[in-house]
Amino acid sequence: MLALLVNPVAGIGGPAGLAGSDGAAVQQRANERGASSRATERALAALAEVAAAHPGARVLTVVGTMGADVARAAGLEPVVIARHGEPSDAADTTAAARALADGGASLLLFVGGDGTARDVAAGLGAGGRTAVLGVPAGVKMYSPVFAVSPRAAGGVAAAWLTDGGLPVREQEVLDIDEEALRHARVEPRLFGTLPVPFRPGRTQARKAATPADEQAAVRAAARGAASALRPGVRYLLGPGGTMTELARLLGVPKTPLGVDVVLDGRRVLAGASEHELLDEIARGPAAAVITVIGGQGFLLGRGNQQLSARVLRALGADALIVVAPEQKLIDLGGRPLLVDTGDPEVDAGLAGFIRVITGTSTTSIYPVDAPEHEGEGHAP
Amino acid sequence: MSLPVAPKPALRRFHQASWDEPIIFELSTPGERGVLVTSIEPGVREAVGDVVAALPAGLRRDTPPALPEMGQMRVLKHYLRLSQENLGADFNVDIGQGTCTMKYAPKVNEQLIRTPGLTAMHPLQNPDDAQGVLEIVWNTERMLAEISGMDEVSLHTQGGSAAIWSNVAMIRAYHEANGEGEQRREVITTIFSHPSNAAAAKAAGYDVVTVHPDADGYPHLEALKRALSPRTAAIMVTNPEDTGIYNPAIKQWVDAAHAVGALASYDQANANGILGITRARDAGFDVCHFNLHKTFGTPHGSGGPGAGANGVSAALAPFLPGPRVAREGDRFVVREAGERSIGAVAPFFGVIPNIVRAYSWMMALGAEGLRTVAEIAVLNNNYLLQRVLEIPGASAPYATGRRRIEQVRYSWQQLFEQTGVTSEEIGVRAADFGMHYWTSHHPYVVPQPFTLEPTESYSMAELDEYVAVLAEVAREAREQPEIVRTAPHNQTVHHTHHDDLDEPERWAITWRAYQRKYFAEAAA
Incomplete structure (x- = not known):
């Protein structure tokens, strides 16, 4: 029963x-x-x-x-x-x-x-x-x-x-x-x-903590992201070790599990709520910088719910910068990245392919699915 | 009736030689000589004068070089002992170095390159005295042009990655010549293409975009289309990929690249499964390269020199590296790189011994024979695939149930999950049976990988022997994992740790560095 x-x-x-x-x-x-x-x-x-x-x-x-x-x-x-x-x-x-x-x-x-x-x-x-x-x-x-x-x-x-x-x-x-x-x-x-x-593709993989010997790969990915940032833009840095490393490169402190806002090398907001993020976005050009959440492959909707559907709508198209070591993509075993903002329209807009910064001058093109639309397998 | 000799067991009872041989510098005896040179006759001395004094002061040594001083026989013994401590290509069933195409390098070709007419040749020789060897270079270029379908070929480079570098350098020169050098800043590759493509592109200043495979293990065409833009300089791909999977949509890949004005570069370092079957140019590629030391039967870098070949369409011909051999009427000449060429990436016009070996190899086989090479290599590989998949714990991820071309990247992931024994440990233990394998390029996309490529050289019996070793080690991993984890046991050296390789203060790849880092006082 x-x-x-x-x-x-x-x-x-x-x-x-x-x-x-x-x-x-x-x-x-x-x-x-x-x-x-x-x-x-x-x-x-x-x-x-x-x-x-x-x-x-x-x-x-x-x-x-x-x-x-x-x-x-x-x-x-x-x-x-x-x-x-x-x-x-x-x-x-x-x-x-x-x-x-x-x-x-x-x-x-x-x-x-x-x-x-x-x-x-x-x-x-x-x-x-x-x-x-x-x-x-x-x-x-x-x-x-x-x-x-x-x-x-x-x-x-x-x-x-x-x-x-x-x-x-x-x-x-x-x-x-x-x-x-x-x-x-x-x-x-x-x-x-x-x-x-279990039925394949229907339960989340364990979230992998990044082993110490992968820290170099995390640093490389963060360096690649740092070189993609532009002056005058508010960057909403999501949670995760890769974002903490990016913040370190930018010389700002970082709330490990929160979303911080960085503008021109200064942290203007720490541990921001959804409402605070919407206020920040209203002040000028902004983009979210996020990483892949461990072995699950979630980009949005797990551990970073502040970056809600409303926030993503406010940011507009092409304002999502994804940063992760190549190994994190490989560890997905062919499964797509996932977005689950709770808003099917926003999720559908993000589904397809996304460019992931994996290092200095290196990116990967990787598929993104919204779980609600997940079909049969990207698995090998 | 008893047999004259005891029957052999199913698995070879192998043991590598272990001579505990010192480093050659430690064998030096002051004053000992291999050759005693007679003193110069007075007449010669007077005629020549003081040769050393004629050298510029800055080029003269103050002290003699610190070379080991040894007699001939002791030198011979030293190197013969070292050679016995090697698991060389001509000893083992050398199919474990997948992507390297470790086929048999026919020994008759060694005799050819040791003929006095070749050994006495110098690259700066007057071409009038070198017409034969120049003709061989030119003919080899023409044959490779025919094999690839390309208009022009240069044999100038000395290795595979040098050839890939030349590919990207030509692509860069082409776009610069068209005024699009600033605009086209990206090169697209796939995660299962040989990593030298990404590396060379990055070294040439490009941003590298990597495409992951689709659900069937093929390079993802939709992802490629998403990656392509007016910023794309080229796609640089291997096909079949390192998984042994041939991209059936390769023509669409090339067409999609061309549609945005990008070039298409084909890594054919390993063309062993497609010789005489597909041609790079027929799929629309603008640039390709071969490694003579893989597909064309010549020894590899560690066992002899490498040699690369760059093939291009007519539009890219002016950018080929050089100098190159050219034909003028009935004569062959050496022509310096032209004005638009990317220039020299190595001295002179090619690795002559390998070009001669490859030429001999191709001429011995003929066009039909080359195709047969590919067919047998593919048959061997698919037989091996079937046999390996019979071993519990082994799998071949991607394109499950389909045939592969000339190699397969297998996985021990299931065995690892059951036993905790890694692929690297299994490969090391295989050496106790006189076999070896290599895992994979990094990063490991296939988990617990091993990559086998049987080529056309090996017989069914040899492939069976290799599989029997893998099956035995897999059995050990289940039943006696400690044996595998602590391997090798029958080798020249036992279990080693590689941590030193990550510490620049501890590695020593020359005698001088060894002295300096470990015996600082002695070297002072």
Whole structure:
């Protein structure tokens, strides 16, 4: 039986530029910045796929905003077997995951980010029989337990019900300590594994931390990017080690997980929110400089939600500079780069091919897909 | 009845010689000589005078050179011992150096180049006294023009990358001559083209744009179209690529380049699978090059000199490097590079011993024989592909299920995931069986790669022997991985660490550098 678990505050820190949503304090700050969670809307997108194939299917779930509401809205029949406190917190997720598994769930669809995945893993423990699949709705999704998009997750869940199960493989649950790393290195830690059903191209690859011997390649890519920057343009530097290296070359500090704005060799804004970025873009010519997020191949929509569809629309065409060592493209194993801004029109506009700066005077032309449009394989 | 000799095991019980031989400088005995030169007769001395005094002071040594002092027999023994510590091309089934086309270099050609008529020849010889060798150079150029379909060929360069450099230098000169040098600043290549194309283009000052393969493993035509613009100077591609996959849309690639005013340059360093079957010019290419020391049966750089050949369309002919041999009526002359030529990238007009070897090789085979070479090389490769894929843990990524041309870039990724043993470790362990392989150019696009190219030279039995070694090492990786990880065990040297190669303070590639870096006082 399918089970559903929604983290209703997942991703709330993303558009607000808070590098994650863990902890009540961050969630409150995000609320103050006018942010809202994408969890409900993303859960609906996933469940719509399930409902299309299995109208009125019964779903084991949690009361209210942690599952039942959205299951009902999607046209499924919620079977509530778990409750939560008000407001809900991480302990509720852990307890609910355990309850759903005990209640006979064969596949647990959870909606959230890496923090949610950690809480689910804690609830299920090691060696459990319940398969788990993440609907991406958090700020960071380093763990390869997530489908590449909500619709892809729904597609896998629908196939699970149709086929009475799918092959599963143990995948790592990774997360970064948000509080410690708002100022330091991005280095995911392993928090356990979960059995994840897979169909090729439908789940994210593990986010690879860049090994030390690849630092030279990162420096070369950053140097290539530095020589492409022009005076009088506001550059929105995204998160990631390559962007930190670029900032170092430019002689400005960098928020590791945030978007900083650099103009003529000065940092004019640090850890900017979506609204602040829109204000900056209104002041003059601007471009976003971003890198590929590890092994997943995401350019947009993972860890840099501040660079939202609205921001990209405001930047206009050809205002996206992508920088990454060639090895990062190679490590995708032929899979395309991915964009998932939540706005199908913006995603579709970015799909096709993009030029990636890989070093001084070197670039690569690489395919870009929006996951919602992902067809059969760029894989070799 | 017992056999006269014990039957041989399926796998060769190989052991490399290990002489523990000192460096030749350490073998020096002061005063020992290989040849005792007789003193100069008085009449000669008077006639010649003091030759050394006639040299400019700046060219005269203050002290004799610090050469090792040794008798002939000890020199001979020293180098014979070193030669036994080598896994040379004529010893092993040398198919593991994929992209290098390690075919047999016929020894009869060694005899030819050692004839006194050639060894006594000097590049500055009066052409009237060198008509034979000049004719060989000219004929070789014409044959390569026929093989490539190009209008003109220069045999001036001395190696493959020098020839690729000449390709890009000609492209640059062509656009400059047309007033588009400033506008055309980009060269497009593919990630599976030989990296010398990207390197030469970058050395020539171009921005390099790399195209990745499509889902089928072919160079991505749509990506190329996206990359092409009025800024494109050229596409510089290898075909078949280093994966052994032939780009079926190669004509569309060339046409797309021409449509934006760019040139198309074809890296045919390894043309072994297409000799007499396809021609660069027929696909529309403007420039191409060959390595005589790959396709045309002459020894490689480490086993002899290399030699490159640049072929061009008539429009690019004025830019060919030189000097070159030309025909004037019935005579052959050496012509200096013309005004628009990119000039000399090496001294004189070609590596004569290799040109003579290649000429002999082509003449011995004839046109039909050249095509047969390609056909057998392709057959050998696809037989080997089938056999390697039977080894659990081996795969051939890209274009799954399809045939390859003359080589394959294989992957041990599955074996690595099962055992943690890397392709490099497997290659080193293969040396314990008298075989070897090379992995891949960097970066490794195919994970845990190894690249095999059997050429036309090897028999089915030899290919089977090579596969048996790979299968055995793969079995060891599963069952006794420590044996593989700590290899080699039957070699001249055992497991080595390469860290020193990354430390300029520790590497020493000359005796003098070794003395300076490790025995600073002794050298002082």
